[in-house]
Amino acid sequence: MKQKEKLFKIKIEKLVYGGKGLGRYNGRTIFVPQTVPGDVVLVEEVSRKSGYSEAIVKKLLESGESRIKPKCPYFGKCGGCDWQHIEYEAQVKFKRNILEENLQKIGRIKKPNIDEVIPSESGWNYRNRAQLKVKNGKVGFFAKGSHQVVDIERCFLLKEDIQDIMPKLKRLLEELPTEPSEFHIYSSSKNEVLLKIVYSGKFKKVNLTTEDVRKILEVNLVGFGIYKVCSDGYPERIKFFGRDFTYETVGKFKFRVSADSFFQVNRFQVFNLIDKVSKAAMEHQYNLAGDLYCGVGTLTIPVGRYVHRAFGVEANFSAISDALYNKDINGLRSVNFYCRETEEGLDIVKNHNPDFVVVDPPRSGLSQRVVRELANLPRLKKIVYVSCNPSTLARDIALFHQYGINMERAKLIDMFPQTYHVETIAFLRKVK
Numbered sequence: 001m002k003q004k005e006k007l008f009k010i011k012i013e014k015l016v017y018g019g020k021g022l023g024r025y026n027g028r029t030i031f032v033p034q035t036v037p038g039d040v041v042l043v044e045e046v047s048r049k050s051g052y053s054e055a056i057v058k059k060l061l062e063s064g065e066s067r068i069k070p071k072c073p074y075f076g077k078c079g080g081c082d083w084q085h086i087e088y089e090a091q092v093k094f095k096r097n098i099l100e101e102n103l104q105k106i107g108r109i110k111k112p113n114i115d116e117v118i119p120s121e122s123g124w125n126y127r128n129r130a131q132l133k134v135k136n137g138k139v140g141f142f143a144k145g146s147h148q149v150v151d152i153e154r155c156f157l158l159k160e161d162i163q164d165i166m167p168k169l170k171r172l173l174e175e176l177p178t179e180p181s182e183f184h185i186y187s188s189s190k191n192e193v194l195l196k197i198v199y200s201g202k203f204k205k206v207n208l209t210t211e212d213v214r215k216i217l218e219v220n221l222v223g224f225g226i227y228k229v230c231s232d233g234y235p236e237r238i239k240f241f242g243r244d245f246t247y248e249t250v251g252k253f254k255f256r257v258s259a260d261s262f263f264q265v266n267r268f269q270v271f272n273l274i275d276k277v278s279k280a281a282m283e284h285q286y287n288l289a290g291d292l293y294c295g296v297g298t299l300t301i302p303v304g305r306y307v308h309r310a311f312g313v314e315a316n317f318s319a320i321s322d323a324l325y326n327k328d329i330n331g332l333r334s335v336n337f338y339c340r341e342t343e344e345g346l347d348i349v350k351n352h353n354p355d356f357v358v359v360d361p362p363r364s365g366l367s368q369r370v371v372r373e374l375a376n377l378p379r380l381k382k383i384v385y386v387s388c389n390p391s392t393l394a395r396d397i398a399l400f401h402q403y404g405i406n407m408e409r410a411k412l413i414d415m416f417p418q419t420y421h422v423e424t425i426a427f428l429r430k431v432k
């Protein structure tokens, strides 16, 4: 491609992790957002890196088969989702291809066995949690690739009651003495709502009661808190009004989830996740299970039912307090929880010496040290790796392989419809 030639026609071959379409022009790889395989598009090159270019669509010349009209009027402007222009069945198929390619190229598995793909019961209204940005009276999400807030009336990915709250947040803004930078909303499966009002700069005292906020938002608000973003970028609680937790029931399990704890975001898929992970624990008579990055015990407690003893390690104090409570309300005596960063909890893991391990790390995956220490556990037989990033999953699988631990099979569980995000459960076994 000549340096000046910025407009050109390409055919999109496939989608890649990150959500963009991939095409080629004169041997050069071109990444284009908001495309589908089979699209023929006139694109404009917007940036050129060594080996590839980024481009945007100037004109859609021919539509790929899976292209549909996005449901949301903000699609394309809003940074909240990436794939509304793709029919849902095809989204799941493309995610499978992305997972397979990552496992092949980065994980170095010739023929990865992806034995199940579990679509979300609904591609809409699935999110139980929203982090809305606020700026100059606007409430919504950041625009793609910027910190400009797109003012949004309704987001179809969110649970219905969170959607209903969105326009009313403007009324709440009028009652607040200082404009916050974010609203965080969590709504449980019983529609109990927790709200966090997050400030990033100086702010004045909020003189509202839970009842006041409940009336403004016209929702089943059980409590709300005032938070300030601290130097590490995370919101720190200043004060909470009302109740600061709610409950989730998933199958036969009940979980307390506090305002500051993590819980899986897709309300239709939590059962499936628990089911698939616990079935792996049932396959053999495992003695001791360790669950790293355990949150409120969402996986530790169900797994704990099928093994002699279990323990969870988690960095967030709020989640660990919930986990300890959850162990009691689910009647499990043989489960322990430790509040530690995984790296600092490795001695605890070694002392317990588990034969069954679950890991569910953030997108960055596991550190080399964590992989090495887990691989060297003398009794280890099985690792169930729950991952929200196929690239770091594949990287870690390649490393586990060097220690004689192989991926037997994987399941794709679609936690994030309308986005490119891929959730995987990979089952690894120690072979030597």
Ligand SMILES: C[S@@+](CC[C@H](N)C(=O)[O-])C[C@H]1O[C@@H](n2cnc3c(N)ncnc32)[C@H](O)[C@@H]1O
Pocket: 262, 263, 264, 292, 293, 294, 295, 296, 297, 298, 299, 313, 314, 315, 316, 319, 340, 341, 342, 343, 360, 361, 362
């Ligand atoms: C993807 S969530 C999984 C939680 C849980 N397995 C579940 O299904 O609800 C990741 C969890 O890891 C925790 N976490 C993040 N970094 C951590 C670290 N370095 N050490 C321990 N826990 C960490 C987070 O607080 C969060 O609860």
